Amino acid sequence: MLKSLSAFSTLLIISCLANAQFVDKVTDPVDYVNPLMGSQSLGDLSNGNTYPSIALPWGMNFWTPQTGKMGDGWQYTYTAQKIRGFKQTHQPSPWMNDYGEFSIMPVNGLHFTEDSRASWFSHKTEIVKPYYYSVYLADDDITTEITPTERAARFRITFPRTDSAYVVIDAYNKGSYIKVIPGENKIVGYSTRNSEGVPSNFKNYFVIVFDKPFTSSHTWKDKELEDSVELKGEHVGAVVGFSSVVRGTVLNARVASSFISIEQAEQNLKEIGNDNFEQIADKGRAIWNKTLSRVSAEGGTIDQMRTFYSCLYRMLFFPLKLYEKDATGRIVHYSPFNGKVEDGYLFAGTGFWDTFRALYPFLNLVYPDINREMQAGLVNDYKEGGWLPEWSSPGYRDVMVGNNSASVVADAYLKGNRGYDIQTLYQALLHGANNAGPEGTGRVGVDYYNKLGYVPYNVGINENAARTLEYAFDDFSIYQLGKALGRPADELKLYASRAMNYKNLFDPEHKLMRGKNQDGSFESPFNPFKWGDAFTEGNSWHYTWGVFQDIQGLIDLMGGRKQFVSMLDSVFVMPPTFDDSYYGFPIHEIREMQIAGMGQYAHGNQPIQHMLYLYGYAGEPWKTQYWVRESMRKLYQATPDGYCGDEDNGQTSAWYVFSALGFYPVCPGTDQYVLGAPLFKKLTLHLDNGKQFVISAPNNSRTNLYVEKAVLNGQVWDKNWIAPSTIRQGGEIQFTMGATPNKARGTEPSDYPYSFSTDKSNPLNVK
Numbered sequence: 001m002l003k004s005l006s007a008f009s010t011l012l013i014i015s016c017l018a019n020a021q022f023v024d025k026v027t028d029p030v031d032y033v034n035p036l037m038g039s040q041s042l043g044d045l046s047n048g049n050t051y052p053s054i055a056l057p058w059g060m061n062f063w064t065p066q067t068g069k070m071g072d073g074w075q076y077t078y079t080a081q082k083i084r085g086f087k088q089t090h091q092p093s094p095w096m097n098d099y100g101e102f103s104i105m106p107v108n109g110l111h112f113t114e115d116s117r118a119s120w121f122s123h124k125t126e127i128v129k130p131y132y133y134s135v136y137l138a139d140d141d142i143t144t145e146i147t148p149t150e151r152a153a154r155f156r157i158t159f160p161r162t163d164s165a166y167v168v169i170d171a172y173n174k175g176s177y178i179k180v181i182p183g184e185n186k187i188v189g190y191s192t193r194n195s196e197g198v199p200s201n202f203k204n205y206f207v208i209v210f211d212k213p214f215t216s217s218h219t220w221k222d223k224e225l226e227d228s229v230e231l232k233g234e235h236v237g238a239v240v241g242f243s244s245v246v247r248g249t250v251l252n253a254r255v256a257s258s259f260i261s262i263e264q265a266e267q268n269l270k271e272i273g274n275d276n277f278e279q280i281a282d283k284g285r286a287i288w289n290k291t292l293s294r295v296s297a298e299g300g301t302i303d304q305m306r307t308f309y310s311c312l313y314r315m316l317f318f319p320l321k322l323y324e325k326d327a328t329g330r331i332v333h334y335s336p337f338n339g340k341v342e343d344g345y346l347f348a349g350t351g352f353w354d355t356f357r358a359l360y361p362f363l364n365l366v367y368p369d370i371n372r373e374m375q376a377g378l379v380n381d382y383k384e385g386g387w388l389p390e391w392s393s394p395g396y397r398d399v400m401v402g403n404n405s406a407s408v409v410a411d412a413y414l415k416g417n418r419g420y421d422i423q424t425l426y427q428a429l430l431h432g433a434n435n436a437g438p439e440g441t442g443r444v445g446v447d448y449y450n451k452l453g454y455v456p457y458n459v460g461i462n463e464n465a466a467r468t469l470e471y472a473f474d475d476f477s478i479y480q481l482g483k484a485l486g487r488p489a490d491e492l493k494l495y496a497s498r499a500m501n502y503k504n505l506f507d508p509e510h511k512l513m514r515g516k517n518q519d520g521s522f523e524s525p526f527n528p529f530k531w532g533d534a535f536t537e538g539n540s541w542h543y544t545w546g547v548f549q550d551i552q553g554l555i556d557l558m559g560g561r562k563q564f565v566s567m568l569d570s571v572f573v574m575p576p577t578f579d580d581s582y583y584g585f586p587i588h589e590i591r592e593m594q595i596a597g598m599g600q601y602a603h604g605n606q607p608i609q610h611m612l613y614l615y616g617y618a619g620e621p622w623k624t625q626y627w628v629r630e631s632m633r634k635l636y637q638a639t640p641d642g643y644c645g646d647e648d649n650g651q652t653s654a655w656y657v658f659s660a661l662g663f664y665p666v667c668p669g670t671d672q673y674v675l676g677a678p679l680f681k682k683l684t685l686h687l688d689n690g691k692q693f694v695i696s697a698p699n700n701s702r703t704n705l706y707v708e709k710a711v712l713n714g715q716v717w718d719k720n721w722i723a724p725s726t727i728r729q730g731g732e733i734q735f736t737m738g739a740t741p742n743k744a745r746g747t748e749p750s751d752y753p754y755s756f757s758t759d760k761s762n763p764l765n766v767k
């Protein structure tokens, strides 16, 4: 009996383990999110460069525990030991840094400076959910909990027995204001700290209301306590006391902010209404579950589920809502361009250089409703500032290259999004495409580009080859949108011809893109492994593939499919050699390529992220299947070191999420996604139009990673692409997966994805 029971137990355990390997159905996807994914990062090695965002999707402000010092972009690092405060943040990345930030920190004892108030903490006492954060501050014996709404939050602070219970408010340096209103248990103030991109009169106003009267109150300036209730200066704050509390005393605080005024911050505080802490947390949990549930995954390992939903979480923040609702319910925003309060939507905190690639295409597929507001916000950017942003943080920031707002605008409209002023946006694209604007808007080097067909290497314009390649793709985006809007034939032909400008930089000797001088000669000497210089945060081997609109044209330039595939293969075969002389040190993106063990493949940065999908343009889709599954497995984990480089406002996560679906938007602005290999046994898209699209792969597994067969809505599907418009109509694609490549599927030229030079409607092809 004992013996047989023991055998039975062993069997049971084995069978449980086998079952435990796969999660059948996810009902509460928020439980799979780890907001700490990517937070173990440093300036010289990024594992994501993220911080835990305690916020609602696209909320106007986020909350994060703060371990770094004031002004440090690395505001929360996983390896830190002390928390200095709980910070309201709008930071898109440590490189862009924050604006309008302030913090709240409960303490036991009257210590308020950022070093003296810092407390030891442990991840063992931390609960980190998108809608809820809790931590035990060990030095003070205080537990702090936070739960957010879109523009407000609730704090719940549990004190020990003490006669020195305080809460510190830090309005930060570079100009701040604080006022304590004891009669109302209230503190108001503003922070003007910013890292560019906002006008000089910019402020983030805040209001904090406690549920207990203050037994003492101070303001402070730098490191000195003051007795006044109101203070304005370079760096001010407040400390309010709740003395002589018994152990377990709970202090509640409601916090809200506004970019418009203190009155509007009070208005935004009404988001909390009469809800208590649990009710706000429950509502936040429900909103996250509902938003994440637009994609429901089944039949993946628990690790895959966690990675998938942690990535999806990371895609639902930027650009954030910069707009507010006034007392009459009107949508208004503080304009970072003219400093006025204007009507309508506005968003901020994204760089299109990163996010045009996959983040915006994903919004267009799964969350077109929020992108409709974002597009309306772009109309306001243009009306108020005269240009579309390329990097808004908010306002305009001269950071990266390209004029990729063209892709962001074109893809939304071409994927069927409507309900905003597309005519104005199209005019904005034409304006940006033919002028160099301030702060990286429009096109640097536009006169050269329009005259010569490229931005020369030797005219003092940095990263010129990258600019040329991106402008050519942007011109394709304008062409596609112009065609949909019925623009004149000569205008369409102009942008169609500019879309082919990538050819001007192709060096047949190296079969690579190379900087070109004003006189038509190539840059010399030429080192294909040199980062930066003619390119942006990458080398020629990364940027050569940046011809999203015409891969067939690139194949032709390289001498045909065999040579093209051989060049793709070479990326993984070559050692991770690099020349960092342009930067003078190995920038973190270089280091991330070097340590990934994938040769020259630099997934930690954006320029090459679509490359794995290009094999399907040359009839060898099984190589795409192998490499995307390999990259998903190796380069992403729902752990603090779980990204292989900067996450970058949803883009690197969007690569994973799209890839897990089984396809990727190599060329936004076309009606094609390029097929890869799905990750789960089943995945259902619950689309905003009420339709469902199912991606099933019942025999999917770690080893069954190749597509043996695909059936789309009942028909055998041998194409290496799938149409977003088909997906949006609802239906199903069924994959039969196998452990060995099917080298007969997807091999015919008729199976290859879209290329502009073989597009019969391309006006350049019409004789």
Ligand code: CA
Pocket (backbone or CB within 6 Å): 354, 604, 605, 606, 646, 648
């Ligand atoms: Ca990057």
